[in-house]
Amino acid sequence: MKKYTPLLSLLIFVSCIANTSAKGVYQSQAAFLNQAFAGDIPKVSLIWLTGDIRKTTTQILQHKPSRLRIRYWARATRSAWVLEEIGKERPITIGIVINEGRIEHLRVLAFRESRGDEVRHDFFTRQFSQAKLKPDLQLSNNIDGISGATLSVRALDKLARLALYLDQQRQSKN
């Protein structure tokens, strides 16, 4: 039996990859926005990452943003953001709804990293609920991490803070 173990392993492996399918998209952007605005999605707006906004964005991300503008959807005090940040090697897509300067809802829409996808679970994302941005650009809520998913946790934390900051800028512009 022992000598057939490699062959058996190979057969199981091949049968598995024969049924390969895409993983990691948990909710489409459309579904997220529909849910956020009860089916009546506002027109997309853009905020330019220039001047002080760019500086602060860089401070939050700890690297220069690769975009010049960020899209958002807003109605009155409510805004929705769909942002991506790389944890270790691949982007994690996150949808964030902010109302009156607090996170109302945060959801991992797509996870593409090899490890660390535990951050998509509700038990983790619930920690961001009602978080607001402190003057030092940190979240008002404590976010407990997940061992082995440190970089994914960090990516979510950064995007939550960035969305809150950009929402402040959006509000002040109006």
Place this chain on the structure above:
Amino acid sequence: MRKCTLTIMLAATFSLPTLALADNDSQQQEIEALKAQNKLIMERLDATAEMLESSSTGRTTDAAHNHSVAAGDSLRDRTFGNHGSKGATTIGGYGEMHYNNLGNKKIGGSDKKEIDFHRFILFMGHEFSDKIRFWSELEVEHAVIQDTPNGANGGEVAVEQAFLEFDLNADMAARAGIILVPVGLLNETHEPPTFYGVERNNVEKYIIPTTWREGGVSLTGRFANSFSYDLAVHSGLQISGNNYAVRGGRQGVSNAPANNLAATVRVNWIGVPGLVVGAAFQQQTNITQGMDANAGAANLVSAHVVWQISQFSLRSLYASWNLSGNGPAAVGADKQTGWYVEPSWKFTPKFGVFARSSQWDNQVNSATNTQYKQFDVGFNYWPHEDVVLKFDYQNQSVPNGKNEFDGINLGVGYQF
């Protein structure tokens, strides 16, 4: 003359509204022209921004605005110049340099005062499609690889990982190639900014021989919303009959004998934020690959917990080998065990302190004392989230006649 002046004044009075109207029309036309020009400039600016963003992120605007996919505004780009046929090749890396200033309590033993660029690692990955990708790590240890007449040198160039990963569904992926054995806390996540202590802990060196890589296939996935699992079938260790210590048995997937494979299974429970509880089991069908008739199968059992509450963290691990055969039993190496407990406190996101108590023994059943103990205390300072400066003090207690190193360690490390 008076008549003439009056005529001029009357003419001017009646023509003023006409002139004003003409000015208004002209201004309005100018405003409209400026508006059109401004619109054109904004359109061109948007087009330029889109081009820059798409060339930077490798994603077209159409895809980014397609609501049917989960595409967000990407904020970081690691595809350097869009390498590869689809611009999906990524690079990264990590490294660490250590300074050890350790006194040796062994009578006649040499102190250890050295500086060493211990690890320099380059990552490279490529995404063939959204379901199939490649990942690799190339490592240079101890900075210099020098050929010597007797073949002895201080360094190592090694492929630490090189595997293809296939997404099977939302909760499962398969890997094939050189994979890291899914056991312990450090073996898979060992970038210097992610752990305390200049040197890796000795339990995950001598009992779980990190960095432990084998050639094989694995399945990784999740179930019941809070469990993850790994199943791997891979090449086995080939330990020598001198002392049967497991660390010496790593073959590095370099023409490694594969007469006797090994299998590893690991399960983690991640049900609440900050807490990970896991266990792993490995079966080696023959831990000497049939080279030693006095040794045979072996198994490894390990368990770990990581608990983070606010600024407090606790990491703890236990690992134990059971080796069959008269050979290991004769030197007490039929059981090899280790554990550590490491509490830490992060005062700020940039500064944290830790303490660690550890014990390990590669000959538990030996008639003599073969147990090592070590206590470490120190701190990490992160001037940037991916850069760390480390300091620790270590105090060892070792078996008679063995090197006993006490002293300080300094380190710098990075990842990107």
